[in-house]
Amino acid sequence: MKLLGPILLFVGLTAVHGFFEFVIDSELEELFGSDSGVGGYSNLNGPPQNINRYERQKRDIPDFEEEEEEEEEEQVQTGDQIIVHNYKVQSFVTSRFAHTVIRTKVSNRAQRSQSVAFEVTIPKTSFITNFTMDVNGITFTGTIKEKNTARNIYNQARARGKAAGIIRTNSREMESFRAEVNVPAGSKIMYELHYEETLIRKLSVYEHIINLQPGYLVNNLQVDIYISEPQGIQYIEVSNLLGEKFKDFFHTTHTDDKAHVTFKPTLESQRKCENCTTTGIDGQIVVKYDTMRERNGGSLQVFNGFFVHFFAPTNLSPLPKNIIFVIDVSGSMWGLKMKQTVQAMHTILDDLRPEDHFTIIDFNHNIRCWSEDLIAATPLQVRDAKSYIQAIQPVGGTNINGALLRSITILRQSSDLGFLDPHSVSLIFLISDGDPTVGELKLSNIQKNVEKKMRPEYSLFTVGIGFDVDYNFLERLAQDNRGMAQRIYGTQDASSQLRNFYSQVATPLLQGVEFHYSPDTYTDVTQNCFNRFFSGSEIVVAGKLSSNVTSIPVIVTANSSQMQLSFDVNADDLVLDDTWTQQKYVFKDFAKQFWAFLTIKQLLVERNTAKTAQEKREITKKIMDIAVQHQFVTPLTAILIESKDSDEKMLGDSPKSTKSECCPGTTIPGQKTSPKNFPDQPTSTQSVIGGPTYTTIVPGESPIDRSSFDPQTQLLARNGKETETVTSVENDPHFIIHLPKSQEDVCFNVDPEPGKILNLVTDSQIGIAINGKIIGAKKPVSSKLQTYFGTFGFYFLEKDLQIEINTERIITKDGKNHAVMYWSETGNMIQKGVTISVQKNTKVKIALNEDMYFVIYLHRVWKQHPVNVDFLGIYAPTTNKFSSTVHGLIGQFFNEPEINVYNIRAGEDPEKPIATMEVKGNKLTVTRGWQKDYWTNTISETNVYCWFVHNSGKGFIDGHYKDYFVSHLYSHLPQP
Numbered sequence: 001m002k003l004l005g006p007i008l009l010f011v012g013l014t015a016v017h018g019f020f021e022f023v024i025d026s027e028l029e030e031l032f033g034s035d036s037g038v039g040g041y042s043n044l045n046g047p048p049q050n051i052n053r054y055e056r057q058k059r060d061i062p063d064f065e066e067e068e069e070e071e072e073e074e075q076v077q078t079g080d081q082i083i084v085h086n087y088k089v090q091s092f093v094t095s096r097f098a099h100t101v102i103r104t105k106v107s108n109r110a111q112r113s114q115s116v117a118f119e120v121t122i123p124k125t126s127f128i129t130n131f132t133m134d135v136n137g138i139t140f141t142g143t144i145k146e147k148n149t150a151r152n153i154y155n156q157a158r159a160r161g162k163a164a165g166i167i168r169t170n171s172r173e174m175e176s177f178r179a180e181v182n183v184p185a186g187s188k189i190m191y192e193l194h195y196e197e198t199l200i201r202k203l204s205v206y207e208h209i210i211n212l213q214p215g216y217l218v219n220n221l222q223v224d225i226y227i228s229e230p231q232g233i234q235y236i237e238v239s240n241l242l243g244e245k246f247k248d249f250f251h252t253t254h255t256d257d258k259a260h261v262t263f264k265p266t267l268e269s270q271r272k273c274e275n276c277t278t279t280g281i282d283g284q285i286v287v288k289y290d291t292m293r294e295r296n297g298g299s300l301q302v303f304n305g306f307f308v309h310f311f312a313p314t315n316l317s318p319l320p321k322n323i324i325f326v327i328d329v330s331g332s333m334w335g336l337k338m339k340q341t342v343q344a345m346h347t348i349l350d351d352l353r354p355e356d357h358f359t360i361i362d363f364n365h366n367i368r369c370w371s372e373d374l375i376a377a378t379p380l381q382v383r384d385a386k387s388y389i390q391a392i393q394p395v396g397g398t399n400i401n402g403a404l405l406r407s408i409t410i411l412r413q414s415s416d417l418g419f420l421d422p423h424s425v426s427l428i429f430l431i432s433d434g435d436p437t438v439g440e441l442k443l444s445n446i447q448k449n450v451e452k453k454m455r456p457e458y459s460l461f462t463v464g465i466g467f468d469v470d471y472n473f474l475e476r477l478a479q480d481n482r483g484m485a486q487r488i489y490g491t492q493d494a495s496s497q498l499r500n501f502y503s504q505v506a507t508p509l510l511q512g513v514e515f516h517y518s519p520d521t522y523t524d525v526t527q528n529c530f531n532r533f534f535s536g537s538e539i540v541v542a543g544k545l546s547s548n549v550t551s552i553p554v555i556v557t558a559n560s561s562q563m564q565l566s567f568d569v570n571a572d573d574l575v576l577d578d579t580w581t582q583q584k585y586v587f588k589d590f591a592k593q594f595w596a597f598l599t600i601k602q603l604l605v606e607r608n609t610a611k612t613a614q615e616k617r618e619i620t621k622k623i624m625d626i627a628v629q630h631q632f633v634t635p636l637t638a639i640l641i642e643s644k645d646s647d648e649k650m651l652g653d654s655p656k657s658t659k660s661e662c663c664p665g666t667t668i669p670g671q672k673t674s675p676k677n678f679p680d681q682p683t684s685t686q687s688v689i690g691g692p693t694y695t696t697i698v699p700g701e702s703p704i705d706r707s708s709f710d711p712q713t714q715l716l717a718r719n720g721k722e723t724e725t726v727t728s729v730e731n732d733p734h735f736i737i738h739l740p741k742s743q744e745d746v747c748f749n750v751d752p753e754p755g756k757i758l759n760l761v762t763d764s765q766i767g768i769a770i771n772g773k774i775i776g777a778k779k780p781v782s783s784k785l786q787t788y789f790g791t792f793g794f795y796f797l798e799k800d801l802q803i804e805i806n807t808e809r810i811i812t813k814d815g816k817n818h819a820v821m822y823w824s825e826t827g828n829m830i831q832k833g834v835t836i837s838v839q840k841n842t843k844v845k846i847a848l849n850e851d852m853y854f855v856i857y858l859h860r861v862w863k864q865h866p867v868n869v870d871f872l873g874i875y876a877p878t879t880n881k882f883s884s885t886v887h888g889l890i891g892q893f894f895n896e897p898e899i900n901v902y903n904i905r906a907g908e909d910p911e912k913p914i915a916t917m918e919v920k921g922n923k924l925t926v927t928r929g930w931q932k933d934y935w936t937n938t939i940s941e942t943n944v945y946c947w948f949v950h951n952s953g954k955g956f957i958d959g960h961y962k963d964y965f966v967s968h969l970y971s972h973l974p975q976p
Contacts, residue, residue, distance in 0.1 A: 081110040082183075084216040091210060093227040094590040095301055095308060096199045096540075097597070098208055100126075103192045106216075108183040116189070120177040121211035125664045126197035127597065127632035128177075131639060134190045135183075142639045144631045146624045150638035154651040196632070198597055200667060201290075201312060201538035202504055210285040212242065212263075217270050217279050223263040225287055226585035231299045231310070232257050232292035239286040245269065246281070260585070261287055295825040297556050297567025298539075305545050306591035307522075307552060309515060309569070312538040315811075315820030316509045317561045320355040320424040322374050322414065324407040328432035330364040333394040337433055337465050340495035345389050348502050352377035355816070357420070359410060360385055363403035364396035365438040374414045400432060401440035401449055404460075404477075408453040415455075423561055425508040425532065426458045427483075431498070432474070433465040433490075443473045451480050459483040459531060459668075461505055463498060466490045472608075479609050479669050482531045507535035510558040510565070514673060515541050518553040522546055526598045527670035533558065537667070542595035561817045568826035568840075596630035602670075604635070604663035727890050728933065729760065729772070730873040731788045731859070735953070736931055736944055737893045740878050744899060745946035746917075747931045748953030750889075750961040754787060759964045760874065761891035762973040765883035767797030769972045770854070770891075772874070777867050788871030792856055793969030794846055799832040802970050805844055805856050807870040810836060823858055852880035888973055889957060889964045901926070901947060917947060922955035 084106050091100040102120050122128070133140045145153070183189055199206040210223060227233065236259050240247055249265040263285060272280035291310075293299075298311035325348075327341065352358060357374035361367060370388045375381050407428045414420050440446050454460065460481035462474040465488050478485040486501040488494050510533035517525060525543035533539055545552075554569040587593075603623045610616040620636060627637040642649050725738045734749045752758060754776035761770040775790030794803040802813040810821040812831055821827050826840040835847040841860065847853035855875045861868040882894045900918040907914040913928045927950070930943035949956040958976055966973060 080114055081108070082114070082116055082216060083107045083109055084214060084218045086220045087214045087218040087222075088220070089210055089212070089223040091208065091223075091225045092585055092587040093199065093208060093225065094587040095229060095594070096201075096206060096310070097196070097587065097590040097594045098126075098199060099129075099194070099196050099587045099590075099593075100210070101192065101194050103190070104214075105188060105190045106183070107188040108185055111185050113182055113184045115182050119213055119215060120193055121213060122175050122177060122193075122195050123197055123209060124175045125200075126175075126195045127600075127627075127634060128193070128195045128639065129631045129633070130192075130194040131177075131641060132192045133641070136187050136189070139644045140641045141644070142641045144628055144633060144637050145640050146628060147636055147638045150640045150651055153640055154649055157649040196593060196597065198540070198594060202536065203500075204290055204536040205288045206290060208287045210287075211283075212285060213282050214279060217267060217277065219267060221265060221270065221281070223261075223285060225259075225261040225285075227254075227259040227261075227287070227289065228583070228586045229257050229289075229291050230301060233259055234290045234292050236261075236287065236289040239284075239288065241286060242281055242283040250285075258585075259289065261285070294822055295567075295569070296565075296821060297554075297569040297825045297827060300552065300554060300569050301591065302545070302552065303591045304588075305547075306595050307543050307545060308591055308594050309541040309543075309554070310538060311513070311515070311533075311540070311556065313509070313533075313567075315818065316535075317814075317817035317819065318353065318535065319508045319511065319561050320353070320357075320421050321508055322357045322411065322420055322424055322426045323352075324359055324361060324374075324410060324428050326361045326363065326403050326407050326428060326430045327389075327392075328364075328398060328400075328403075328430075328434070329362045329392050329394045329396075330398040330434065330437070331395050332398070332434045333465075337490055337494070338392065338394050341431060341465070341498065342389055342392070343495040344498035344502070346386050347499050348506075349377075349382045349385055349389075351503075351506060352382060354378060355421075357414075357424075358385070360388065361403055361407055362389075362392055363399055364394070365399055366396070367399060367402050367406050369406070369410075372410065374410065374419065397438035398432070398434050398436050399439040400430075400436045401446045402438075404428070404430065404446070404450050405453055408450070408458070411458055412453075412455065423511075423559070425511060427505065428458065428460045429502065430460065430462045430474070430477070431465065432463070433469050435470050435473070443470070447473075447476060447480060450477060454481050456482075456531075461485070461501075463488055463501060465494065465498075475663075476608055479605050482668065484666075484668055504537065505532075505534050508532050509535050510560055513539060513556070513558040516555045516557065516673075517543065520546060521549050521552050524595075524599075525672065526595065527602050527672055529673045530668060530670040532668060534668075539667075539670075540594075540598060542591070542598050544595060560819060562814055562831055563812075563817075563819060564828075564830040565819075566828035568828075593630060596626050596632070600626055600632060600634055601663055601666050605666050605669050608663060725878050726855075726875045727878060727893060728873060728875040729789065729890065730932060731786070731871055733758075733772075733774070733787065733789055734931055735890060736933060736946060737890065738878055739893070739896050739899065741896050742899050744901065745944055746899070746926075746949060746956060747929075747944075747946040748949040748956060750952045752787065752961070752965070754785075757793075757966050757969060757971070758961070759888045759966045759971065759973040761876075761882075761886065761888040763882050763886040763891065764972060764975060765885045768848075768882075769793075769795040769797075769970060770874075770888070771966055771969050771971060772872075773969060775869060775871065777869055778865075779867060781867055786867070788869065789873065790869075790871060791969065792872060792874060794854075795970035795972075796832075796834060796848070797972075799834065801832055801834060803834075803836065803846060804969060805872065807858060807872060810838060810844055812836065852882070853877065854880075885975065887958075887976060889961065892958055904928075915947065917949070917956075919956055920958070924949055924955045926950075 084104060087104045089100065089102050091098055100122075106116055108114060108116065129144070131142045177193060199208055208225065210225065212223065214221060227236070233254055233256065236252065236254055238250055238252055238261050240250060246263070246265055246269065249263055249269065251262050253260050265281070270279050270281055272278045293312060293314055296313035298309055298313075300307060300309045325345065327345070329338070333341070354377060356377040358377055359372075359374055360370035370385055411426050411428070415426070420426070436443075436446065440449065450460070458481065460478055461483040462478045462485045464471045464474045464485065467489060469487070471485070471487050475485040484505070486497075488497040488501070511531065513530045513533050515528040517528070522543040522545055526541055528541050530539055556567045556569065558565045600623055603619050607616055607619040607623065610619060623634060623636050627634045633639050638651055640649060640651060725740055727738050728736045730736070732749045734747060737746045739746065750758070752774050754774050756774045757771050758774070759769065759771050761768060771793045772789040773791040773793070774787050777786040779785075791804060791806040795801070800815055804811040808823065810823075812819050812829065814831060819829060819831075821829060821836065821838050823838065823841050825838070827838045829836040833849055835845070837845040837847070841858060843858065844856045845853055846856070857873045857875070859871050859873065861870055876890060878894070880894060882891065884895060886892070886894050897920055901915050904913050904915040907927060915926055915928065917924045917926045926947040929946065929948050931946055931948070933942045933944040952961045954960065964973060
């Protein structure tokens, strides 16, 4: 069947929203037979088909629930007799990647032709992936092509009189897709729209918005949002912006890693009023959620030859920041714009921390500074700055170039004079509503001037206020200088919009974040080096894997406040296997599409800031190739919509306004690092823990070389590292004291109550204290409650550094700064010369320069065990360089006492001989026996042959073991 009548497609533009709009019109009713079939839409309630004539382009879309459609539906009494039979929205969010399908079926039951509008509002950060339409059996399907190719095909069709029309988009905050069709009497029309987007984490929340504007009362209206997050869902909430009357039609269910939100109002509830024939549904459904995070190194998810790495560490102290607010106070800011800017700045200034430094530059044709120097954000200075802003009166022109260069000069001078904390972050925050009218007027020159003066450690953030601002210019300024841009519309909530954007960058946590992937594991990767990481945000890296890759070595490095961090991420247990992806409501192509989506977004930023035409052409080609392969409608591609026999064609593209942004939905731009930068560390274990091989000396025998039990120590032994002996404390708690001069091991047990804290090492001269807190088993066995060490505390006095290690996490405190590492991941932290290295679920090494180190082992037990609990053991090499004043339950033995063991004789147990030991002026009866040692294996212990001192070590230790109780985890033991 051919279209005989004219079809007109056009774009409309309003003050707020751009439209993706077309109109189909026909004056010939005979164009459509009233009994015609519906072509490609055999079952509206069946699986959504991303219809495409090229099979290789089709992707696997989750199935719709099967429902039987009733032939006879309740009649909606409307004046125009337009019946919307179905309006269904289904969105499948898999690991932050959303694939949304909107489908509807409409019929005209009037005795005349009439126009029917179908309007859908979608996020401008999304990419349309397909659109299909069926008008009485004439099916139009979409194919994504390079824009020029699609236009050429369309123009050729138009020359032959076979062009149905042209569709164009131009959006601001949201993108409106509008189809207005003249439907003949008795005819039916169906639509299906697909779009995809990534959910960007802002202020610790992922937000998924579904705009619902059916335009008519609908017999069967339903919205389903399916969320699948392998990391686990921490919380989920649904905001109903449709109206209070619809609250009872929402239903949310969720498990640990999945959630389902449904909205299904009745026909009667949709009415705007009791007897109205118009719909009251016009608004948004907003789903907010966050995921679980047990690993600071992030979650690495691998599927179908692609990986996605999500990085959002928690429990880090903010970096101090130096921020200069550059505020446009030209005449165009008069009135509401200035009033709301002042309101926002009052809140922003109150949010500054005492360790932050700031100043304010306000500019029109002149440039003024509240202070020529960066000032500490004390309450007094903040109050003075707020008074200064309150008194501003907008007037005059706009000298953006001069104001930005002045702000850069202040930062450079403060840095050169040594006034800035070397660990601080330097930011410039520009607020403006217009183009330059004074000073340098050429926008490209302003960009060059700013980029030339900026230093790599500075970032520029820009805010464009109003509808007429040249936002593309402000966006390029930010992207050129490691920042982000935000457009704020001059509405009543502009102050809130400004505060919200500032809040996203107000708390920097990390600098110099780099993701190192072994170069032989991937063929392509998105940006993997980032200037900043801000609290509440998330960095995402995606890649295409090489063939036959079975593991992905990953090391993440970054700098925090007073710390250098590295995390070794293990991908082996995060591969999403068929069990996950075969579930009904999971979008199976999420990893592949995520990589393509993220790559295109980043390339659009690079294209926008390209310095040469050749560079821009090369980037353009990359974008078009990926967009065509993965079927995305981007600013450089178009959707060619054709009838089934290709006889009629429509074109959908997106012409770009010079005043609009190039690439909405992008985060702080990063860059790619060369694969050769991957740290030269063959295995995650050796790369983090390191150190010499560990051996224990057994009296009367040669040293046992334990390297045969540990691949790590095998490698280190081959590298020529010398072996060392250790003193240890393990469960009971039992102590194994190695005495290297006498080549003896001496053991003793203590039996403190749960909650008591024992001092293990105190060295007042060096300023070190190590204490252990006792925990008990879940219940006694044979009237005896087993006790263990559950927490160790390290205190380095001169560094003012505290380290707490318990069975769940490792916490460091440095004055106002703190950080948390978890047993669930391998990682490294360097803080004030102290290195803290975690080997996943095995051990932690605390190293103080090259002078000493300690290793804490984690012992996990079955969580449901009726008696046993997780506990810790500590091991200290005898080569640690303590002072002569060192003391404590094990510290006292680093100054080795002389011992003499003699008169070895049979005991009551023939396998346990006894002997006399002379030590510290005491004669003790000791027993030869075995004690458990976990130095080489935390699961299967090794037995150490030692002389056991009875009565809690009495006579071997100084005093009684209760003399070593201290009041808190970081106490020093008084000198004896």
